[in-house]
Amino acid sequence: xxxxxxxxxxxxxxxxxxxxxxxxxxxxxxxxxxxxxxxxxxxxxxxxxxxxxxxxxxxxxxxxxxxxxxxxxxxxxxxxxxxxxxxxxxxxxxxxxxxxxxxxxxxxxxxxxxxxxxxxxxxxxxxxxxxxxxxxxxxxxxxxxxxxxxxxxxxxxxxxxxxxxxxxxxxxxxxxxxxxxxxxxxxxxxxxxxxxxxxxxxxxxxxxxxxxxxxxxxxxxxxxxxxxxxxxxxxxxxxxxxxxxxxxxxxxxxxxxxxxxxxxxxxxxxxxxx
DNA sequence: ACAATTACCTGTATGC
DNA sequence: TGCATACAGGTAATTG
Numbered sequence: 482x483x484x485x486x487x488x489x490x491x492x493x494x495x496x497x498x499x500x501x502x503x504x505x506x507x508x509x510x511x512x513x514x515x516x517x518x519x520x521x522x523x524x525x526x527x528x529x530x531x532x533x534x535x536x537x538x539x540x541x542x543x544x545x546x547x548x549x550x551x552x553x554x555x556x557x558x559x560x561x562x563x564x565x566x567x568x569x570x571x572x573x574x575x576x577x578x579x580x581x582x583x584x585x586x587x588x589x590x591x592x593x594x595x596x597x598x599x600x601x602x603x604x605x606x607x608x609x610x611x612x613x614x615x616x617x618x619x620x621x622x623x624x625x626x627x628x629x630x631x632x633x634x635x636x637x638x639x640x641x642x643x644x645x646x647x648x649x650x651x652x653x654x655x656x657x658x659x660x661x662x663x664x665x666x667x668x669x670x671x672x673x674x675x676x677x678x679x680x681x682x683x684x685x686x687x688x689x690x691x692x693x694x695x696x697x698x699x700x701x702x703x704x705x706x707x708x709x710x711x712x713x714x715x716x717x718x719x720x721x722x723x724x725x726x727x728x729x730x731x732x733x734x735x736x737x738x739x740x741x742x743x744x745x746x747x748x749x750x751x752x753x754x755x
Numbered sequence: 756a757c758a759a760t761t762a763c764c765t766g767t768a769t770g771c
Numbered sequence: 772t773g774c775a776t777a778c779a780g781g782t783a784a785t786t787g
Binding site: 757758759760761762763765766767768769770771 | 773774775776777778779781782783784785786787
Binding site for chain 2: 557558559574591592593594595638642704705743744
C-alpha cells in the first residue's frame, strides 16, 4: 500500500521523466477518480499545461503545473501512476491516460478505485485535497524529538492510533507503524502520554530508520504497489512484524501476535514490545 | 468532543 | 467445483 516511502519512490521515479513535459490530452474512463473539479472542467484545465515539478506531502503526490495549478494525487490502497509508451498494453483497471509530449504516457491504474485526483490553483488544491489538515512530516528537518514528544504528550490513545493519525503525523500507514513500534521496542497499546523521554527518543529513531529504509528499498510491495516504472519494491523482504503473525520473532523467537487496535490489524512481539 | 463503525471497492484466501 | 464469507487497508462520513 502506498505509504510515505512508496509515494516518495513514485515521486522520485516519475520526476525526471515528467518534468518539462506538456499534457497534450487526457482520457478518462472512470470519472469517479476525479474528486475536484468536475470531469469536464478537469479536462479543460489540464490540457495544455506543462509539468514543472513533483513534490510529496504525507501520502499525497503533488504535481506542480504551469499557470499556478497543482494536480494532487492520493493513491489510497491500490492506486498506481506508471509511465508508458504508445504501444504498451493497458493494465486492467486503467482509469485515466495522460498523453504527454515526446510520445510519453502516464497511466492511472487503480484496482479498487479508492484513489483520487484533485486539480486547482494552490490554495484551493490544498484545501480540497485536505493537505492543510496534515500533521508533522516525519522526514522533514523540522521534525525533531520535541515535536514527537508534544504529539504524544497528553494523549491517552494507543501509540498505534497516534502513528496512523494523519492529522498528527503525515504519511505513516499500517505497515510502517507496526515496523517502527517493533524497532522501538514499544507496545502498540501504550498510551502516548505514558512514554518516558528515553522511549520518545527510541520511537523517533525508529521512525527515521524504518521510513528511510523503506525509501532505500524502493517501497514495500505486498500486493499492488509498484513505482513509476511499474517495478516492485524490495522492502517486503525486510519486514520484522507486519504480516508475520504466528511466526517467531526475529529477535527473541516468541510467537508474534495479531490484534485489532483502533479497528486496524496490528502485529507485534508480546515479549520485545512488552 | 471523541471513539467506534460503516462506506467506498475488488481480489484473494478460506470454509463448507 | 462452486458459493458465501472474511479480510486487506486509507480516509471520509456517519453513528454512538
